[in-house]
Amino acid sequence: RYGYFGNTEKKQIKKVKLLVCIIDGCLTDGRICLSEDQKEIICYDVRDAIGISLLKKRDIQVLLISERNCSKTISATKLDCEVEVSVTNKLQVVEDCLKKMNLSWKEVAYIGNEESDVDCLKTAGISCVPADACAAAKTSASYICKSNGGHGAIREFAEHLLLLMDKVNSEEKRK
Amino acid sequence: RYGYFGNTEKKQIKKVKLLVCIIDGCLTDGRICLSEDQKEIICYDVRDAIGISLLKKRDIQVLLISERNCSKTISATKLDCEVEVSVTNKLQVVEDCLKKMNLSWKEVAYIGNEESDVDCLKTAGISCVPADACAAAKTSASYICKSNGGHGAIREFAEHLLLLMDKVNSEEKRK
């Protein structure tokens, strides 16, 4: 399962237009720090920020999703992504966004780590979990990262997507 | 000892009405961060917050206890639990709460990691320690987590409790 994509996935990869990424556990390692004056602190890895910018350079948009209301913190990341917070039904929220963006699920690459991500992982064109995702999420994804959430999983997924896109493109040219 | 409950525990599990959870070392990994302007920062894992919400959906209340005065920080977690801080005698504090809640020790699931938790771990209906608890606590608990404190131990304990509750319930129906 590591790094392997079958023929179905190859077709999907060409079409990816949007990466949907869960914030707590994928962009971060799931830890939330709280100060005495009740302000939240979250941490991300510069490598994942670079991964996001690599995708955006190739015209793949990025949507960040959280079940918590972390809009203030996430706007501080300067990652310049679409953000949906306080999400209770992830499938519904992604579908609403797809309508607005005029995209279909087949054009979605999804990275999530929780049981609440299982439906989206199964529905998206391509899906991925960090190495430390829960068991239910792992069995629903097409790709399992070697990296943990918050420690390079997004970068790893982004580089794989781009590598495979290049490969599929060059294979088609040869035909 | 990992994940195993005998017949005595099975009877207890059905009755669990309250999870008592130590903050420093169970909800957090025991680290306390301090800023120059003398404000405290503590960190918890979203997975453990999900574990707590799973229990509450099944009408199990949650009481968080700390020996330190961390009420400001803990109220920022939005975990919506009962909280007792600046606790010197854990056994006494839990007993006072049980009286108020009209519950008995047999209805308590307890997760702690320190020598000061030994009495409660032995008295509670069901008890649990994170993988990195001190030796004295480990030998007093009915369940030892694979996860460390602050890194999923509460989630792991919550899922086991719920799984076993379901199992015991379905066994009874079959009779």
Place this chain on the structure above:
Amino acid sequence: RYGYFGNTEKKQIKKVKLLVCIIDGCLTDGRICLSEDQKEIICYDVRDAIGISLLKKRDIQVLLISERNCSKTISATKLDCEVEVSVTNKLQVVEDCLKKMNLSWKEVAYIGNEESDVDCLKTAGISCVPADACAAAKTSASYICKSNGGHGAIREFAEHLLLLMDKVNSEEKRK
């Protein structure tokens, strides 16, 4: 070397009146966090705070030393220890404190992790390094912790000291 003390050390242990503890790398893991508004954040482990309180209950005083000026942050820990910051010559500072306290080096237990601690580690009655101390410090200490700095090394050293004190005391009574 792990956990072993010879006859010389046994004599020393009875006399320990003061623990000198380096802040960066022993009380903390050596990491310093800095916020954009130029405020410093340091982290310590509750287990080490408990270790310090165990020593104080047995009338062993604790002196915290840092080469940096972290007095604001350290006063927030509420550890209630003597503190010396902005220290350039550790040996000199400890000697000044010993004079004030009317103590000798033989009554000092010292925990440090850096090359700048070598002289003190060699001079103190009993000395200790965290598992992740630098090589020069390790070869100068009478005890090497299994725990890393900032992750229980002080607690481990405190418990060993108290255990050995009890052992030496009970041995003497038997004579």
Place this chain on the structure above:
Amino acid sequence: RYGYFGNTEKKQIKKVKLLVCIIDGCLTDGRICLSEDQKEIICYDVRDAIGISLLKKRDIQVLLISERNCSKTISATKLDCEVEVSVTNKLQVVEDCLKKMNLSWKEVAYIGNEESDVDCLKTAGISCVPADACAAAKTSASYICKSNGGHGAIREFAEHLLLLMDKVNSEEKRK
């Protein structure tokens, strides 16, 4: 490759006048923490700060570089180094600095961890990557640290540089 320098490097080592060090991933472990009030927090290791001061005592200047605008945070470190932030072309920025300082690339020791560091790693007199650098950076460096970025890599590189300088100097005296 670990710790080994050939004859070419030996000649270079004598001439090192400037250490160029990437901030995110070398001075730090690449993690960026963000508070709700949109303030950034970064963390470094005291051991690396000591490494930088060791170099400065031997008249080797230190230039810190970041692709992000982290000038406020980095000025809080009190590391007293030259700093260039918001850098898009690292090679160009280093060259501009070298002109101002009247130095050549042969006098530069460079530590970086990313693909964007490859050109500088290849051009500098001596170059180094942390153990957790990306593959492209690793193959471009003359020295690979055992330590990770943000956890002693700069200290390790500094000590090696100074050790080798001493060795080369003493070898020359013997001739």
